[in-house]
Amino acid sequence: MKRRKFLQNASLSSLGVVASASVIGCKNSTKNKGAYTSGNLAIKPIVIATWETPNATAKAWEVLQNGGTALDAVEQGCMIEEADVKNFSVGKGGLPDRDGNVTLDACIMDKDGNYGAVMYVQNITHVISLARKVMEKTPHVILTGKGAEKFGYEQGFKKENLLTESSKKAWKKWKETSQYKPIINIENHDTIGMLAIDTKGDISGACTTSGLAYKMAGRVGDSPIIGSGLFIDNEIGGATATGMGEEVLKTVGSFLIVELMRQGKTPQEACEEAVRRIVKKSGDRFKDFQVGFIAINKQGETGAYCIHEWFSYTVYKQGENKNYKSSFYNKA
Ligand code: SD4
Secondary structure: OHHHHHHHHHHHHHOHHHHHHHHHHHHHOOOOOOOOOEOEOOOOOEEEEEOOOHHHHHHHHHHHHOOOOHHHHHHHHHHHHHHOOOOOOOOOOOOOOOOOOOOEEEEEEOOOOOEEEEEEEOOOOOHHHHHHHHHHHOOOOEEEHHHHHHHHHHOOOOOOOOOOHHHHHHHHHHHHHOOOOOOOOOOOOOOEEEEEEOOOOOEEEEEEEOOOOOOOOOOOOOOOOEOOOEEEEOOOEEEEEEEOHHHHHHHOHHHHHHHHHHOOOOHHHHHHHHHHHHHHHOOOHHHHOOEEEEEEEOOOOEEEEEOOOOOEEEEEEOOEEEEEEOEEOOOO
8 A cells, every 4th residue: 555655646746747737638628527528529630648658649649740540650659668668567678477577468459440469478579569460460360478479580570688677676676575466557657558540530549568567477468458458440439448457358448438439428438437337346446456548539539537546648639749637536
């Protein structure tokens, strides 16, 4: 509890920008607190990503501004976080499992409903690109572990040691107690899920993570699983998740959000319903884990909701790259 509090407080001070940005978001919001909605205008291009990831959204925006596809934008945006060794939840520098191995999960989905994913991949930084290769170059949709790695090397991916000195140090410290307690809101960035609409109005999404720190060897979360960590339907919109993957998986959260939008809910309303469903099913357990969702619809309206305070998301649209604090369920 103490460590979590500390991390939340640490986030609080470093999120000064976030807090003020959220005020702007609220001002423009049509009805939902903390959400950014903007009537029925079709806003494009637009990028939305989980957490405070302005460099990633800026990269994706650059791709879109140059007429690139939403698929290229989300891939290249996510690659920024994968290469950032200061992000302890994604790519190189990600915190390892309890045996000290960094294992990555990622998936990508395009406007035609194509999907590619890799799970439990070691030694390759850009697993989002590997997931895209699975989607485009194989007859399959998922490759895992050694097979995914082998395919990666065949495709020209570099073999790298993903365990940085600081992640190794953190793991050694963790081993002193070996207490497994997933930490919510690691600093102010975490797994990156990204959704984009390009200038043609087509939607794609991507999600990449090193999963939960100190997880059991072999564990895979929601992030690479279609419908859970990510779902895109180009007619309706898209959604992506961050947080405790086990809980997202059990409610197929991202698919649920897209289906709720199909039934007429706004992205904000859909994210709220998905979080409420997880909370309801969890009894009292929700107090100990975080889940956050972001969503976008075909009009470029966005939504975000989480269980506990301090989840944030970044939106790049109309030339502005801003981080917003998500509204949240647990006011206790
Ligand atoms: C997982 N959902 O592996 C990921 C982890 C995450 O914020 O998003 N952390 O369960």
